[in-house]
Amino acid sequence: METSSFSYSSSSSLRFLRPQIPRPLTSTVLLTSLRCSWKQKRPSLQASAISYQKFINFALDQTKRHTHLAASPLQESYSSMISTDGTVELQMRSFQAPKIRLLRSLSIERETMQVLDFAVFPKPEYDLPIFCANFFSNASTNIVLLQRDYREKYYKSLMPLGVKYAELLPWGGKLTSESLKFFSPIVIWTKFTPTQHNYDVLYSAFVDYYMAWLELMDEATEENNESRITGNREAQHRYLAWRAEKDPGHGVLKKLVGHTAAKNLLRNFLFHGINELGSKGFLDYFPEYRSEDGTVIERRSIIGKSFENRPWDARGEFIGNN
Numbered sequence: 001m002e003t004s005s006f007s008y009s010s011s012s013s014l015r016f017l018r019p020q021i022p023r024p025l026t027s028t029v030l031l032t033s034l035r036c037s038w039k040q041k042r043p044s045l046q047a048s049a050i051s052y053q054k055f056i057n058f059a060l061d062q063t064k065r066h067t068h069l070a071a072s073p074l075q076e077s078y079s080s081m082i083s084t085d086g087t088v089e090l091q092m093r094s095f096q097a098p099k100i101r102l103l104r105s106l107s108i109e110r111e112t113m114q115v116l117d118f119a120v121f122p123k124p125e126y127d128l129p130i131f132c133a134n135f136f137s138n139a140s141t142n143i144v145l146l147q148r149d150y151r152e153k154y155y156k157s158l159m160p161l162g163v164k165y166a167e168l169l170p171w172g173g174k175l176t177s178e179s180l181k182f183f184s185p186i187v188i189w190t191k192f193t194p195t196q197h198n199y200d201v202l203y204s205a206f207v208d209y210y211m212a213w214l215e216l217m218d219e220a221t222e223e224n225n226e227s228r229i230t231g232n233r234e235a236q237h238r239y240l241a242w243r244a245e246k247d248p249g250h251g252v253l254k255k256l257v258g259h260t261a262a263k264n265l266l267r268n269f270l271f272h273g274i275n276e277l278g279s280k281g282f283l284d285y286f287p288e289y290r291s292e293d294g295t296v297i298e299r300r301s302i303i304g305k306s307f308e309n310r311p312w313d314a315r316g317e318f319i320g321n322n
Contacts (some may be wrong), residue, residue, distance in 0.1 A: 237277040240273050288302065
């Protein structure tokens with residue numbers, strides 16, 4: 001399995017504000033991407049020893065302490081699915097709350113592969129970030145992405161958190177411009193060997209980022225400015241359009257459940273809201289991906305530029321062009 005298969009790109013249509021990238025409808029994106037290389041010569045922690053249920057249980061337990069969670073209507077249609085070869089079960093859970101449009105998870109646990117895709121999408125009436133965490137582990141590779149889109153007004157208060165984990169989990173190599181445009185200076189993109197210590201650091205990062213998100217949710221008040229609500233809605237819709245079309249996990253899902261079921265999961269569960277939040281299509285938001293015959297260019301990267309090192313300094317200033 002290629003290591004890029006579950007290296008998810010981002011968590012929101014909102015992007016980091018910097019001169020060379022067009023300003024989004026609203027604010028920016030916070031993303032932490034932990035990409036962990038599993039060296040078979042040093043099998044210090046086997047894939048079968050990893051369970052991401054601990055992450056789900058923590059998130060659900062803490063969310064219930066902060067708000068009232070109710071089952072989402074999606075739960076009736078998306079609860080579990082068996083792979084086409086009958087060997088893998090995909091487990092899905094989904095909820096909603098007064099300030100949460102959708103909290104959902106997709107998990108796969110088997111001896112040779114562990115997967116978690118967890119996300120919380122706020123209601124557009126609240127000026128809240130999207131929180132997203134994507135973890136993939138097998139016998140040779142562990143790829144993790146913790147991500148949270150956030151508004152610029154939260155930027156300075158969140159920088160210490162990003163700096164902390166940037167030191168614990170150093171930059172892991174090339175990251176494309178297409179991916180970077182969705183990320184904030186708090187992104188953590190790293191590779192590490194599979195030790196229990198590193199797994200504990202990963203869990204600590206998840207806990208810290210999610211608790212920070214819950215605090216933002218507690219403080220959020222309902223927006224009554226219709227133009228801001230519209231901006232929040234379109235920004236979230238733009239992100240959903242990108243992920244549903246360009247999500248690198250599509251290849252893995254297609255292998256497990258087939259093309260039709262994979263596309264259905266992406267559009268109607270993982271990135272639910274494409275049909276509900278807006279009417280624009282992928283090419284309306286990203287016309288640079290239009291081919292000569294009017295279809296979407298399949299490549300995820302068409303710019304070709306990538307960043308070998310962290311392109312922000314400790315203050316969050318973009319230094320990628322230096």
